[in-house]
Amino acid sequence: MNKVFLFLLIPFFCYSQNDFYLGFGSVSTVAKIKNENNTYGKRNLDFGVYYGNNIRLTKNFITVIEAFYLNQQVVLNRTRNTKFELHQNIGFGIKPGFYSGKHSVHFSAGILGVYVFDQNSLGNQFDHFDESYYYGMDYNYDLSSKLSCNLGVILSEFYSSSYFGPVELEEFAVLQFTLHYKLF
Numbered sequence: 001m002n003k004v005f006l007f008l009l010i011p012f013f014c015y016s017q018n019d020f021y022l023g024f025g026s027v028s029t030v031a032k033i034k035n036e037n038n039t040y041g042k043r044n045l046d047f048g049v050y051y052g053n054n055i056r057l058t059k060n061f062i063t064v065i066e067a068f069y070l071n072q073q074v075v076l077n078r079t080r081n082t083k084f085e086l087h088q089n090i091g092f093g094i095k096p097g098f099y100s101g102k103h104s105v106h107f108s109a110g111i112l113g114v115y116v117f118d119q120n121s122l123g124n125q126f127d128h129f130d131e132s133y134y135y136g137m138d139y140n141y142d143l144s145s146k147l148s149c150n151l152g153v154i155l156s157e158f159y160s161s162s163y164f165g166p167v168e169l170e171e172f173a174v175l176q177f178t179l180h181y182k183l184f
Contacts, residue, residue, distance in 0.1 A: 019055070019056070019182065021051070021052055021054070021182045021183060022049075022181050022183060023050030023150065023180040023181070024048070025150070026048070026177050027046055027174050027175070027176050029043060029044050029046070029070075029172055029173070030172065030175075031172040032170045032172065034168045035166060035167050035168075042075065043074065044075070046070070048068055048069065048070045049068065049069045050068040050178055051066065051067050052064050052068075059099075060099055061096070062097055062099045062104060063094065064094070064095040064097070064106060065093075066091075066094075066095060066110075067090075067092050068089075068093075069088070069089070069090055070088060070091065070174060072174075073086075077165060086114070086116050086160075086169060089113065089174075090112070090113040091154075092110050092111055093110025093134070094109060095108040095138060097138070102142040103140070103141055104140045105137070105139055106138040108135065108138055109134065109135045109136075110133070111132070113130075114129070114132050114156075114160075116169065118164050120164045128160050132156045133156065134155060134156040136153050137152065139151045146181060146182045147181055148179070149179055149180075150176065150178045150180055151176070152176045153174065155173050157170070157171045
């Protein structure tokens with residue numbers, strides 16, 4: 001599967017321009033939790049760091065290849081003796097979209113490395129690190145030739161259960177507001 005994915009990306013790298021950007025912004029994560037028979041949501045506000053390349057295929061069609069880090073630290077469950085937390089994500093995605101003037105709209109899809117951990121009061125910690133696929137949508141507005149702002153959402157179905165308690169993470173969504181600075 002990895003070879004097929006790399007084979008599909010080679011034309012993008014051959015055709016790509018040097019239109020790299022660095023981004024930094026806020027992320028708001030909402031996680032869907034199941035605790036025995038109850039389902040509820042937990043949320044947190046934190047930050048994300050982004051690195052990508054804008055590849056203009058035609059006048060109105062653009063594709064973005066992006067790698068990012070999301071610091072989330074959403075406490076999914078906390079008792080006197082335990083803590084279960086969606087801690088962070090590392091992602092890689094492709095965002096094809098339409099470009100008109102200073103505006104662009106992108107669909108996004110990719111893979112996340114999701115880090116979740118459990119710990120108890122005795123100092124024991126059980127780390128969960130697994131992949132998850134995501135999809136979403138972005139809106140980008142060019143403030144200048146070097147600076148743009150981006151508003152996006154990604155959705156991921158990711159299941160993880162607590163080792164120390166009856167709590168399960170079923171899925172999460174991330175709302176992102178970032179500023180991108182074009183390096184080249």
